[in-house]
Amino acid sequence: ADPTIYETLSGAARDTASAVSTKQTGRALMAFMDLPMLKSGDAAYAPHLAAYADPWPGAVLLYRSASGAGYGLDTAVSTAAQMGETLYDFYSGPTDRWDEVNALYVKMYSGALSSADETAVLNGANVLALQNGEEWEIIQFATATLIDTMTWKLTGLLRGQLGTEQAMASPLAAGARVVALDANVVQSAIPEAQYYTAFDYKYGPQGKAISDVSYQSATVAFKGVGLRPYAPCHVSFTRDDAGGIVIAWIRRDRDPSADDWEASDVPMSETEESYVVEIGNAAGTVLRTMTTPVASVLYSAANQAADFGAQLAQGGTLKVSVSQSSAKFGRGLAETATLYL
Numbered sequence: 070a071d072p073t074i075y076e077t078l079s080g081a082a083r084d085t086a087s088a089v090s091t092k093q094t095g096r097a098l099m100a101f102m103d104l105p106m107l108k109s110g111d112a113a114y115a116p117h118l119a120a121y122a123d124p125w126p127g128a129v130l131l132y133r134s135a136s137g138a139g140y141g142l143d144t145a146v147s148t149a150a151q152m153g154e155t156l157y158d159f160y161s162g163p164t165d166r167w168d169e170v171n172a173l174y175v176k177m178y179s180g181a182l183s184s185a186d187e188t189a190v191l192n193g194a195n196v197l198a199l200q201n202g203e204e205w206e207i208i209q210f211a212t213a214t215l216i217d218t219m220t221w222k223l224t225g226l227l228r229g230q231l232g233t234e235q236a237m238a239s240p241l242a243a244g245a246r247v248v249a250l251d252a253n254v255v256q257s258a259i260p261e262a263q264y265y266t267a268f269d270y271k272y273g274p275q276g277k278a279i280s281d282v283s284y285q286s287a288t289v290a291f292k293g294v295g296l297r298p299y300a301p302c303h304v305s306f307t308r309d310d311a312g313g314i315v316i317a318w319i320r321r322d323r324d325p326s327a328d329d330w331e332a333s334d335v336p337m338s339e340t341e342e343s344y345v346v347e348i349g350n351a352a353g354t355v356l357r358t359m360t361t362p363v364a365s366v367l368y369s370a371a372n373q374a375a376d377f378g379a380q381l382a383q384g385g386t387l388k389v390s391v392s393q394s395s396a397k398f399g400r401g402l403a404e405t406a407t408l409y410l
Contacts, residue, residue: 094274096283097122097129098152098178100248101270102198104205105231106295107250109326113295113338114264115256119150119248121178126274133259134269140279143258143270151249153177155199156220159245161228161237165302168226173199173210175221175247182213182221182249190227197223199236200246206236207250232299232323235402264293298339298393298401299323301364306387306408312370312380316346318391318404320364340396347403348376349388360394385410 102117120129128147132140153175162168167187175182175197185194190209199206211225229237248254259268273284299321307315320335320342321327327336346366348357356376359366368387370380381387387410392403 094124094126094277094283095122096285097126097272097274099129099131099146099272099285099287100150100152100200100246101287101289101291102200102205102248102254103203103291103294104198104207104250105233105297105299106323106325107196107231107254109324111295112256112261113323114261114291114293115259115295116264116289116291117250117254117256118144118146119152119254120146120272121149121152122274123179125149126276128275129272130275131257131270131272132279134271135266137269140269140271144255145275146253146255148253149179150253151177151180151182151251153219153247155241155243155245155247157243159199159241161240162226164229164234167211168228169224171226171228173208173223173226174216175223177219177221177247179219180249182210182223184212187211187225190225196230196250198248198250199241200248201236201239201241204236205233206241207231207233231325232297232321232402234300259291264291266290293398295323296395296398297323298395298398300402300404301344301391301393302404304389304391304404304406304408306410309367312373314368314373314381314387314408314410315365316368316389316391316408317365318344320393339393343394345392345394345400347390349390350377351386351388353388355390381410383410 098121100119104117106113128145130145131143133143134140156174159173162171190211195210197208207230209227210223214222216222267290270287271279271284277283301318303319305317322335322338324338342362344361346359347355349355373380387408390403390405393401
């Protein structure tokens, strides 16, 4: 053999070829979520966005247009959210205390759910958004039990968090969207003056043209739920010496920082305090509507006689609905109570 074939030959260095993925990026899921403020500092009017795709394309881009043409970039969702769906119908439960009766069964598309102790949950761990029609219920869970591949049974629930108890007005059907509310959820860059405008949206994987078949379309208008006042709570009454009924309640605030048990009063995000109170009979017919700038109102003996034909006697019932008003949003959610006189 010729000895030269074993000699080292020098030449120009060449770059190592990079690995090329054979996976093709497909269509993405995008959840448009009109949610209350999740943390202080959120843009209260702006919707939240969550996206998922497998394989993840590096980012999912959301474009917005007022006319169906000339789309501009609204938001780039850079990390995949944990999304899934409910497996069975999910029924309403108690608020302001642990729901130890209901169990939520979810099938997640990616990620993993895990248990947390009660203290961690009360401090903000394990938060999910459940889509029920146009409303989203925000819940938390303490115990996550893996029962099948990517399938969990969630128990030890806190329901209707952040003022979303109205989303429990009807049962949540199987197949409802589930989104983990963590750092992977972002807010839209929509301007405050336009959040309620119906825009055309297109969304799809980073690196592909907006005209590509992987892009999908949606037309959405938002309500600005983060601006909506929470329903008041703890509606009660006393009688005055003239036979009037003084109806009182405790105000709640939509900013998460207002949940401060050490504060002497509930902070207020609105420019002024204002409430609408509706008085109804046992059948639910509204007989009188009153407004008040404080967290109480007098239902006088004269008004009782005008509405019911006589002053309400001890042992009767009175249906009351109380809602806080906002200069930006209008009337917020109502707390309905039956007062046993």
